[in-house]
Amino acid sequence: MMIPVEIIKLKRDNKTLTKEHLSFFINGYLSGEVTDYQMSAFLMAVYFNGMTEEETFDLTEIMLNSGKTVDLSYINKIKVDKHSTGGVGDKTSLILAPLVASCGIAVPMISGRALGHTGGTLDKLESIPGFRVDYSIRDYKKIIEKVGVVMIGQNSDFAPADKRIYALRDVTGTVDNLSLITASIMSKKLAEGTDAIVFDIKMGSGANLQNLKESEKLTKYLISVSKKFGKKAIAILTDMREPLGYKIGNWLEVEECLEVLNGKIVKDLSKVNNLLSGAMIYLGGKAKSIEEGEKIAEQKIKDGSAYKKFLEIVEEQEGDVSYIKDWKNYKQDKYSKKILSEKSGYVREMNAYKFGLASIELGCGRKKITDKIDYLAGIILNKKCGDEIKKGEMICELWAGDMEKIGRAEKIITEGLVVSDKKPKERKLILDIID
Amino acid sequence: MMIPVEIIKLKRDNKTLTKEHLSFFINGYLSGEVTDYQMSAFLMAVYFNGMTEEETFDLTEIMLNSGKTVDLSYINKIKVDKHSTGGVGDKTSLILAPLVASCGIAVPMISGRALGHTGGTLDKLESIPGFRVDYSIRDYKKIIEKVGVVMIGQNSDFAPADKRIYALRDVTGTVDNLSLITASIMSKKLAEGTDAIVFDIKMGSGANLQNLKESEKLTKYLISVSKKFGKKAIAILTDMREPLGYKIGNWLEVEECLEVLNGKIVKDLSKVNNLLSGAMIYLGGKAKSIEEGEKIAEQKIKDGSAYKKFLEIVEEQEGDVSYIKDWKNYKQDKYSKKILSEKSGYVREMNAYKFGLASIELGCGRKKITDKIDYLAGIILNKKCGDEIKKGEMICELWAGDMEKIGRAEKIITEGLVVSDKKPKERKLILDIID
Numbered sequence: 001m002m003i004p005v006e007i008i009k010l011k012r013d014n015k016t017l018t019k020e021h022l023s024f025f026i027n028g029y030l031s032g033e034v035t036d037y038q039m040s041a042f043l044m045a046v047y048f049n050g051m052t053e054e055e056t057f058d059l060t061e062i063m064l065n066s067g068k069t070v071d072l073s074y075i076n077k078i079k080v081d082k083h084s085t086g087g088v089g090d091k092t093s094l095i096l097a098p099l100v101a102s103c104g105i106a107v108p109m110i111s112g113r114a115l116g117h118t119g120g121t122l123d124k125l126e127s128i129p130g131f132r133v134d135y136s137i138r139d140y141k142k143i144i145e146k147v148g149v150v151m152i153g154q155n156s157d158f159a160p161a162d163k164r165i166y167a168l169r170d171v172t173g174t175v176d177n178l179s180l181i182t183a184s185i186m187s188k189k190l191a192e193g194t195d196a197i198v199f200d201i202k203m204g205s206g207a208n209l210q211n212l213k214e215s216e217k218l219t220k221y222l223i224s225v226s227k228k229f230g231k232k233a234i235a236i237l238t239d240m241r242e243p244l245g246y247k248i249g250n251w252l253e254v255e256e257c258l259e260v261l262n263g264k265i266v267k268d269l270s271k272v273n274n275l276l277s278g279a280m281i282y283l284g285g286k287a288k289s290i291e292e293g294e295k296i297a298e299q300k301i302k303d304g305s306a307y308k309k310f311l312e313i314v315e316e317q318e319g320d321v322s323y324i325k326d327w328k329n330y331k332q333d334k335y336s337k338k339i340l341s342e343k344s345g346y347v348r349e350m351n352a353y354k355f356g357l358a359s360i361e362l363g364c365g366r367k368k369i370t371d372k373i374d375y376l377a378g379i380i381l382n383k384k385c386g387d388e389i390k391k392g393e394m395i396c397e398l399w400a401g402d403m404e405k406i407g408r409a410e411k412i413i414t415e416g417l418v419v420s421d422k423k424p425k426e427r428k429l430i431l432d433i434i435d
Numbered sequence: 436m437m438i439p440v441e442i443i444k445l446k447r448d449n450k451t452l453t454k455e456h457l458s459f460f461i462n463g464y465l466s467g468e469v470t471d472y473q474m475s476a477f478l479m480a481v482y483f484n485g486m487t488e489e490e491t492f493d494l495t496e497i498m499l500n501s502g503k504t505v506d507l508s509y510i511n512k513i514k515v516d517k518h519s520t521g522g523v524g525d526k527t528s529l530i531l532a533p534l535v536a537s538c539g540i541a542v543p544m545i546s547g548r549a550l551g552h553t554g555g556t557l558d559k560l561e562s563i564p565g566f567r568v569d570y571s572i573r574d575y576k577k578i579i580e581k582v583g584v585v586m587i588g589q590n591s592d593f594a595p596a597d598k599r600i601y602a603l604r605d606v607t608g609t610v611d612n613l614s615l616i617t618a619s620i621m622s623k624k625l626a627e628g629t630d631a632i633v634f635d636i637k638m639g640s641g642a643n644l645q646n647l648k649e650s651e652k653l654t655k656y657l658i659s660v661s662k663k664f665g666k667k668a669i670a671i672l673t674d675m676r677e678p679l680g681y682k683i684g685n686w687l688e689v690e691e692c693l694e695v696l697n698g699k700i701v702k703d704l705s706k707v708n709n710l711l712s713g714a715m716i717y718l719g720g721k722a723k724s725i726e727e728g729e730k731i732a733e734q735k736i737k738d739g740s741a742y743k744k745f746l747e748i749v750e751e752q753e754g755d756v757s758y759i760k761d762w763k764n765y766k767q768d769k770y771s772k773k774i775l776s777e778k779s780g781y782v783r784e785m786n787a788y789k790f791g792l793a794s795i796e797l798g799c800g801r802k803k804i805t806d807k808i809d810y811l812a813g814i815i816l817n818k819k820c821g822d823e824i825k826k827g828e829m830i831c832e833l834w835a836g837d838m839e840k841i842g843r844a845e846k847i848i849t850e851g852l853v854v855s856d857k858k859p860k861e862r863k864l865i866l867d868i869i870d
Contacts, residue, residue, distance in 0.1 A: 044479035
């Protein structure tokens with residue numbers, strides 16, 4: 001017979017746990033035999049001693065099997081999803097999901113909400129009036145069959161063990177462990193029925209993991225667990241030291257996606273989006289290489305098929321299509337303030353973490369779970385890192401529902417802005433591609 | 436404003452906590468602002484990263500102040516207590532408490548129950564019919580004023596934070612941390628109103644801490660925290676590889692104490708008892724040195740004053756004095772079995788841990804909190820380590836309420852017994868004296 005405290009002690013003493021140990025502990029947690037306080041002590045022991053690849057794989061499988069899994073084999077297409085570790089201004093999901101679907105690849109996409117300083121795809125989608133993200137598994141299957149793509153939130157039937165454990169990690173300081181992160185991401189991804197996954201691993205101040213070595217290790221874990229479950233996987237490490245694109249917020253980010261879907265090229269955003277799309281198209285069997293996939297992605301934007309598919313998604317998921325089509329008439333928040341440069345020179349730093357925190361102050365995210373989001377709030381950049389700027393010229397503009405919020409956000413933004421005399425070296429946007 | 440998870444993260448990241456951090460966390464736990472699962476994650480982080488001496492001191496003070504403290508200054512004597520880290524056959528409290536009190540030193544003694552493989556003073560006292568250990572603080576003060584000594588259990592008004600945290604540590608694998616052990620011991624000792632403490636730090640298989648380095652560190656912590664609170668302290672490191680004395684159990688240990696109090700010299704037990712008593716007499720101001728204190732201790736046994744004081748305690752705490760006076764008529768359990776040596780030679784090992792576990796099987800301790808103790812059960816040794824033994828000669832005798840228990844205990848005992856051809860080196864009983 002297993003006893004919870006003995007399993008805690010094994011992990012505490014850096015012994016390797018068997019699948020039976022982990023299964024007893026995780027399933028015991030769901031059944032009430034293992035208490036919250038025992039789980040949190042266990043998670044802290046994992047934080048300190050880590051888990052082997054085998055343990056991580058077992059944990060993922062146990063969490064996956066704690067809930068339902070979707071079988072999408074009735075759809076005669078390869079299914080490819082993308083997962084980002086989270087960034088600031090990272091809106092690629094909204095562009096690449098319809099884009100890749102327009103290539104005849106199924107995109108079963110389950111996304112999250114704003115977390116910490118990073119935005120969430122669900123909140124962005126909900127800035128479109130009427131847009132629903134809370135469909136049942138039955139409807140999820142119907143939509144993906146009909147449209148070839150679906151964008152919804154975490155279903156409570158998927159990996160319930162992860163849901164409970166994640167909530168506990170959040171309040172016990174045990175979020176930042178690679179094995180726990182891997183099992184949490186993968187148990188949900190594996191439940192949704194995808195065949196292949198492209199991971200966007202964000203690096204730098206705006207990322208959730210800021211350490212290069214940790215990010216590389218996470219990449220290795222994600223790919224190895226994917227492969228153990230028979231899923232194809234590619235990971236792309238991208239820079240997240242400055243916000244991606246020019247717009248940060250919820251509707252503001254949808255707006256920038258609509259600009260891109262209508263042919264505008266936003267240097268960093270388009271580059272990352274097309275590369276991720278290219279990798280998805282390659283894994284979806286519609287290109288012989290990532291490079292060829294990238295070219296197809298560009299084409300699908302140019303010929304309007306990606307935009308057309310986006311409108312289909314909005315219509316199918318009950319969003320207001322006329323609101324979308326009207327995007328060129330900017331929907332603006334009540335108040336705004338322009339942030340001007342105090343000196344002439346070159347923008348050296350626009351710290352993504354600070355911009356993320358500032359956007360929460362403006363109302364784009366939540367400090368408490370009960371906070372309401374202001375969908376029109378956000379930041380519009382006028383300059384990006386490396387750009388020349390004159391004294392008094394606008395760096396960015398802040399938008400919010402009241403001036404107090406703008407005041408608090410401005411204070412944070414200015415901490416993250418550096419203008420220097422010398423033109424900084426161009427930064428590498430794509431750091432690595434791993435498969 | 437402090438947030439529980441931020442304090443967990445500070446300890447997790449090996450930062451030093453201020454007194455304000457610890458106070459918020461411990462008092463928040465008592466008020467419900469900090470949850471069980473946050474406390475257990477915190478305790479596990481402490482397990483891994485430890486605490487500085489300053490943090491340990493602060494933690495002790497906060498736990499002490501979570502409850503009542505007794506002021507014994509109305510008693511015009513120096514108050515000295517003893518604390519043992521726990522052993523097998525360790526019955527010195529029952530001898531030294533009356534002995535030291537008979538010297539005109541007040542002994543406010545708060546003891547515990549059997550824990551794991553080690554016995555508990557309270558359970559031994561309760562083997563005396565009628566003996567009460569559950570007095571209120573008011574009665575505790577009255578008894579010590581009248582008799583000069585009192586022997587009771589942990590009062591729930593003392594250090595309630597420790598009581599709740601200890602229960603949590605027990606089921607989350609976070610017992611074995613020196614700072615947590617120190618704060619737990621000291622918050623209770625400081626509440627009882629003593630002026631000085633003698634620590635008996637047990638070493639070897641029968642001790643709770645089996646590692647020499649850890650024991651030395653614990654000694655250092657206990658003495659330094661005692662001194663920070665203005666208490667005199669001496670620590671004595673004693674060997675606990677074999678049981679102390681010849682009798683293990685509850686009434687059996689009272690019996691052996693009565694033998695010693697009536698003049699019998701039991702080599703190891705008398706040595707440890709007289710040394711601890713000597714240190715207490717020295718700290719109580721009735722001797723100029725520990726050595727002089729030891730001589731006084733021997734004298735107090737010889738002249739019968741220690742025994743007389745013991746009878747006074749029993750009477751005052753409602754125990755059956757006639758049952759005590761009748762101790763020479765052995766009170767025996769229903770069944771017994773003699774364990775005989777399978778070969779001739781010298782007793783090399785009588786593993787104290789195994790003897791402790793065996794005594795629980797016989798009914799001397801508890802496996803579950805609800806288990807009832809058999810006060811007459813136990814083990815009587817016929818030989819001690821180093822003694823010569825012939826094949827077929829008795830090593831020890833097991834006593835219990837049924838033969839099944841004896842069978843289980845015998846199995847454990849034999850694992851802990853080694854008889855060898857060569858006479859083993861005499862072991863050092865007193866390993867160190869530290870003040």
